[in-house]
Amino acid sequence: MMAELRTEEFIVNMGPHHPATHGVCRLMLTMNGEKIVKIEPVIGYLHRAIEKICENRTYAQCIPILDRFEYVTSMSCNYVFSLAAERLAEIEVPERAEYLRVIMLELNRIASHLLFYGVTAMDIGAYTPFLYGLRERELIIDLFEMTCGQRLTYNYIRVGGVSKDIPKQFVPQCRKAIKIIGEKLTDYTGLLNENPIWLERTKGIAVLPADLAIAYGVSGPVLRASGVQYDIRRNDPYCIYDRFDFEIPVRPNGDCFDRYMLRIDEIRQSIRILSQALDGLPEGEIRHKKVKDATFKPPAGEAYARIENSRGEMGIYLVSDGSKKPLRVKTRGGSYNQLQVLPQYGTDMLIADLVANFATLDVIMPEVDR
Amino acid sequence: MIGKPVLLAELHGLFQWLHEKLQATGLSQTWVDIITYATLGVIIFGVLSLIALYLIWWERKISAHVQQRFGPMRHGWHGWYQTVMDALKLLQKEDIRIVTRDKVVFFWAPVICFVAAFLAYVVMPFGDRLIVADLNIGILYIMAVTTFTIISLLMAGWGSNNKYALLGGMRSAAQVVSYEVPMVASILTIIIFVGSLSMMDIVKAQSGLIFNWYVFRIPFGPIAFLTYIVAATAECNRTPFDIPEAEQELVSGYNVEYSGMKFAMFFLAEFVNMFTVSAIAVTLFFGGWNGWDFIPSWIWFLGKTLIIVLLLMLFRWTYPRLRVDQLMEFAWKFLVPVTFANLIVAGIFKYFGWYW
């Protein structure tokens, strides 16, 4: 009888520098041949001590630092910090600022999902959708550049409102951009959804059960792809989202395909919100009168603000002792929990599935390392 | 023969004249043979590496236009000498000696891959009487030679002393071996109709206009062609079967540790393989260099091959990548049965003489 072939597992480093890990995440994989036995994420390669910096900055200076906390959707970072500060100081934001904020947040969500679409397709092997996704994203980047001058880290939403009003040609160009993106979505899904190779690579791969997701604090599209109807815009409403009618896309079986398709549905919902917000954009001033950047001092106290970001719940726990600088700024990102749950359900599959799974989780490293 | 050659455009007249000139110099026959085959070898090597360089540039332009961008533009009109510059740069790169016990394997892997890619052109019919040596086992020789790449990929994978390269090498060996079977089977269905293995006979059997090409020999031709093309993309490791050098999973697979000229050899060999595979497809299914006489035959051959190469390139920029086990399953559970069924039915038709 042939002696049992001694195969020992070997450890492969999907190291800090690896094309599939977006940024610098290192996964120590213990592998048996092609099958993955154990995943151990090693993080900290992008730990830039954002929380320590914010403790020594005034409230207006914190916002550009928090832009870099989650640089693919910096608008939501600005927004969640100003929401926390407004909850601390009980500030009422003018109508026009609220509408501008919703417009900017939804545009940023679409841009982030387009980047997700491109990078996921590239990780599973199709190079062309990456370029298509980024081509549409440039339309939105032009809109941001028109209002706040920067392509990626905007520093636009401030405590009490927004910093600058939108130029005249913003609304027509925004409508044109949404119409183009709405049409192009059919090209995107046409390119991939009927493709048998794509379906075989993503359908039924790496299923994330709902209770495991909730237990590990997973939120956002990944949670809704596992069948849990939980969207902070509906369940813990903030801003003026209750004025717009849009549904929350939910998909039942939590595999890679559902996570991918859910983000495409979310783009469609964001387009609906945007068109309603653009129609209802009122006139008026864009920032609360009393809030001056240099002298903003909220009363002592603490508040946790959380919003629905494209990668799940983004929250800031703000503690203030009444001085110009916050006492403590705890930033919570969606990718942190998604990376934490990866070793629980991501094992005993092939390395190609791990790459597909990791791509659909849409983990980016600044949210994890901060 | 098919019409009279048009002056010098039919290159075989030129070679004939040169051969007589050489004969006349009175050297002994062996020397004459050595010189002719040496010059033919150099010509084939020169022409092919130029074609391969051109194909690399062409792939970058096609991928750019598929992705709505420009591709190389600055270096020459539409960047025509971009790949020449790439090759020159790769010449100057430092040749990194990595710490590995089997340096011989690491060193010889790219050489074998490079040489194997060119060996197949001994029997390739470029045009009317434009063939280096018309062996009577032509297609069998090509099949034997193109399997050398498996050995070189395995050697590269093993020699680089790197986990990713090892994974890439193993995967490529499994893939190329399991796609060899349907490829050979689909070629056999054509050989049944031709009756001889020699490439010139295959092309002669398809002389005349389009209706004589085997690709239109319903129902065997199209099936054989499709399975052949699928197996061929797997043979030269191109998407959707580019598992060995999957950028995202294996950080470019077996050629992780190669830099400079060694990497250039792998890179060039891959494109020469692609040209070989499409040249075989043209010879077997699209009637080699047959076509109207006013265009010289070797231009017909070149044109048809470039169309097939275009097809292979478009595959790369539209399809995602298959997983390793799906790839194996597709080969053994789908391709092999289809090609063998096609082979058997073609044999029966040929035996009873029913084919039309």
Place this chain on the structure above:
Amino acid sequence: MTKEELAAYITENFDGKLKPLDSGRYDPLFEVEADDLLDVARALKEDENLRFDYLCNLCGVDTKEHFEVVYNVASVSKNLRLDFKLILPHDNAEVESVQEIWPAANWYEREMWELYGINVLNHDNLTRFLLPDDWDQGHPLRKDWDAPDFVRLPEGE
């Protein structure tokens, strides 16, 4: 169930273990004692009309005199939000790990230990993972922390 009803429900059901605080500006904020943290957490999760099964956030706060460990929890099915916190002395602060109740807390507690030095009891993997492996300059997020090459922003006018 609005915020006031939730606060009222909690004060009368948890018989003094969860004392309400007024410094919470938006969601109801409570204080809990160190030793009955675990059963309060378990009760919050199992109570059928609370169902706090989703841990939003867990963080340490250093207020120069004492440490605070803050738990922000939410209930996915009941749409509720609640914060509660724990006051700990400044030197050798210790807290129970709530990992069995909310597995999400694993990395949060590990990060709190690494950056604040608040020891977490029976945590299954309390090792360093954010700072470089050869880090020997203590716990950086403390207010009184300093290091030779640590440059502070010079005070404005």
Place this chain on the structure above:
Amino acid sequence: MGLIKKVPLFTEKIPGGGLVLTTLETVLHQAQAKSLWYLLFGTACCAIELMCTGASRFDFDRLGMIFRATPRQADLIIVAGTITKKMAPRLRRLYDQMAEPRYVIAMGGCTISGGPFYYDSYAVEKGIDHIVPVDIYIPGCPPRPESLLEGCIHLQEKIKKQKLSDWQEK
């Protein structure tokens, strides 16, 4: 003897710079400059800008630059994003793995001086020029794709003006 010295001058005047007269040096450096393969190495926000520069609108491929996944085949490393103390040894190892005529572009404020994370951050390397020899610095946080392209063109000019002699002791 003077003729050899003035040869590069002649080539400029001949339209299209005829290759016949140039010395070997200029040919070699032209080749190096015209095909810079950059390593896919992005850590933070600048990586997103690097992707946008590689995408359809501002295309890197026009300059003949394609991305390579392994350091062995790359001859340019664009350090895009913050380098923390934990990442510094990795960056140094990647730089050592690259084949010799290699160049480094430091993209973004964080790689030049620590950028927005200079003050109050205990984990960020203040600039990377003490880790790897840097050729081109591109300021900006994150720099626009146009400035990244301009940086690459400056690098190409620098390579073209390089002398073989100063290549040895670099």
